[in-house]
Amino acid sequence: MNRLCNSMEPRVMDDDMLKLAVGDQGPREEAGQLAKQEGILFKDVLSLQLDFQNILRIDNLWQFENLRKLQLDNNLIERIEGLENLTHLVWLDLSFNNIEAIEGLDALVNLEDLSLFNNRITKIDSLDSLVKLQVLSLGNNQIGNMMNIIYLRRFKDLRTLSLSGNPIAEAEDYKMFICAYLPDLVYLDFRRIDDHMAKLAEMKHQYSIDELKHRENLIQARLEDEQARREELEEHKSLSAIRDESELTKLEKKIVEYSGDITELFNVLMTLEMQLVEQLEETINMFERNIIDLVGLFIENVQSLMAQCRDLENHHHEKLLEISINTLEKIAKGEFDEDLPDDVRSLFVDKDTIVNAVGASHDIHLLKIDNREDELVTRINSWCTHLVDKIHKDEIMRNRKRVKEINQYIDHMQNELDNLECSDLID
Template sequence: MNRLYTSLEPRVIDDGMLKLAVGEQRPQEEAGKLAKQEGILFKDVLSLQLDFRNILRIDNLWQFENLKKLQLNNNIIEKIEGLENLTHLVWLDLSFNNIETIEGLDTLVNLEDLSLFNNCISNIDSLDALIKLQVLSLGNNQIDNMMNIIYLRRFRCLRTLSLSGNPISEVEDYKMFICAYLPDLVYLDFRRIDDHTKEVAEAKHHYSIEELKHRENLMQAQMEEEQARREELEKHKTAFVEHLNGSFLFDSMYAEDSEGNKLSSLPGVSELLESLTYRDKFVIICVNIFEYGLKHQEKRKTELDTFSECVHEAIQENQEQGKRKIAKFEEKHLMSLSAIREEVEMPNIEKMILECSTDISELFDALMTLEMQLVEQLEETINMFERNIVHLVGLFIKNVQSLYPFCDDLLCTMAQCRDLENHHHEKLLEISISTLEKAVKGNLDKDLSEDVRGLFVDKNTIVNAVGASHDIHLLKIDNREDELVTRINSWCTRLVDKIRRDEIMRNRKRVKEISLYIDHMKSELDNLEYSDILD
């Protein structure tokens, strides 16, 4: 262990330590004095030094949400934790601590420089999220497996690596291995890698590198395919028709249908399932609903894009009008202040100040009037959008649910899935009753299993079995329809609510901006003391 300051009390990071550290790092001279008077918010701190403080555990750093540089070196930290909110961090120094495992860095996606020098780390892993990593210092640790180098190939931006002082640095082929497997590396153990070394390393490990590249390409292709599938599924979920572009719903009806699976072995049932009278038609219905859902999603997207564009244009135009009014006011206001400062007669000064005050009030009224006009305009736009999107959602639901669609785009509906299932149920019941009659006469097919034979003891048993199967199928269809309807209605409600909340927040922010600006103008005028003017 790299224990430091063993004579001191181990500490955690608390508010007192943080305030002291921020105060110590405050800028000097005039800027420092101003910062001391006004105080520094932790969220405004970009760089923080917490080195040589005998820190045992990282804590209470969540307030530094915009921090870019953090020094925690030369402490007694044993675990990397408490950094998840520091998503803007670019530079992190955890050198000279007692860390054994790399962890707790998953959210630091902007990190470029990481130092874990002089710790107790034996394995390089858990750095996957650090896609921007350029500098990695892991010297003086306990890394002894060269396969750790292969892991680092995924970091395309890595240019500087330090591993000296680890057991692997004593391996004979250490430098050649790293240069071959990390060809984009520029510096290794604080020395620049020359072109000749790279060429020799590449030639020495050529065959193993080519084999590794082949495996990496296969893995990359698989990852890209999986990513494409995930994106495609997400697109289908956005349209609320995921898993309807095939036999998923049909297969799910039989996945938990033990009675139906038994009955499928009856003579004539397999043909009934596979023929165009049931399975294929059922899948066709689902695919048609799926394709209709994608088309309707495009209509909703177009409606939302049009609305967003209208809102943006309205806000832009309103802001431009406000800027013109402010520019015109400031031009006159500056001239008025200049004239006040040059005036020597007190009555004239008081009159001019009163005129400036009137101008400020008029500007406030003009800006607030503009904002109220925008609020009314956006309210009307939001109401129109809400009517349109609710209509689109309602039309989509009606078409998916109804036996006879309201539009030509949809050829089949969930109601037709139920209708098809009802028809199949009738046919299956006919076959089952016919089989029961054979069983009564002793002519039951000998190839049927004992489980299936057990259904044909009497009419009630077989009718109940067919009915149970039918109920499961209808429940699956009903549940999928309910899920679709519930989710799209919920989406519509959340969307409109968010739009209204965003507008309320925008209005409050704008009113606050206007008020702060007007208060500043009034304060500037109030601070225009007569003594200064006369001087």
């Protein structure tokens, strides 16, 4: 992952390295002044830069208890550890290392900016304590499950997120999904999210988000209920009806374990449903393109046939006009022997009358051809639009029904767990 020179041996974070790093921060830095004038006092250092040091393991940072900014990018670090005492840390850069899992950050309750860019991380988790997190960089990792985005909904202050270079960023619905499920996000992959995209994303995923909010509210209510029950247990700890502490601890562990299994099941089912939605959407779009092509071909054939009808009508009009004029001339000369109906004979008064009559007939025929063409084109376009809309609506209803089923099933499982007797879990 990193681009450090392989000829250098991995190094240990010992006191010599730390002293050198503090001393090299420059005369303008408070830490540098301290280092030069009074000796190094690690507890007074606010910023520490340890990039490009070939560090394999984070260690010996417990003395920097007031550190605000820590730079550990471009090293060989494989695990996040040794940060337990850095409770005042606000900015942490661990980019360009070999980290495979997010861990060891529970104590960093004041962290606002975290960079894990260009590592080997496959899952976004273990960030629960970072309640002040505003900027999170996870680009160029191996995150492939879109459900990781839902995990980030708990960070209400998160405004900047980078996930480019991960497998999930290749998904067609990637930006829309993130904009919908993280509505407070301002920047995604170093670009500002425009209001138009945010509105479209909200409309597209509205039902799923509503269901998710409902489930989040249920979980929050359940957590509050459990907290209330724990407080009640503490208040009545002395009563004989309460089991001993070891049994309660065992019970709580099992409840947490089973609740975790239920949550994991929810994530799996929702992931499968999302994958199905994407596959069906691709299939529906392909069908829509094909049916539109077929309708276009049908319309071309109709227009071609109607053009032939117009040509035939024009030819008919010319022949009819020629015959009518010849007949008029014969009648005028008394050479027409056939007996004509009175209404037909009344047309052969003069040339203008017969030309107008034939022309009116011609216009009526052309109008009927035009109307028939418009009717066929309008009906086929209307049929196509209705068919495609129905397919899309059916898919939306199917998705809503499936999401609802998943939520109902998960709620049922959770309720079953909540209603179990203590003995059932402990045994």
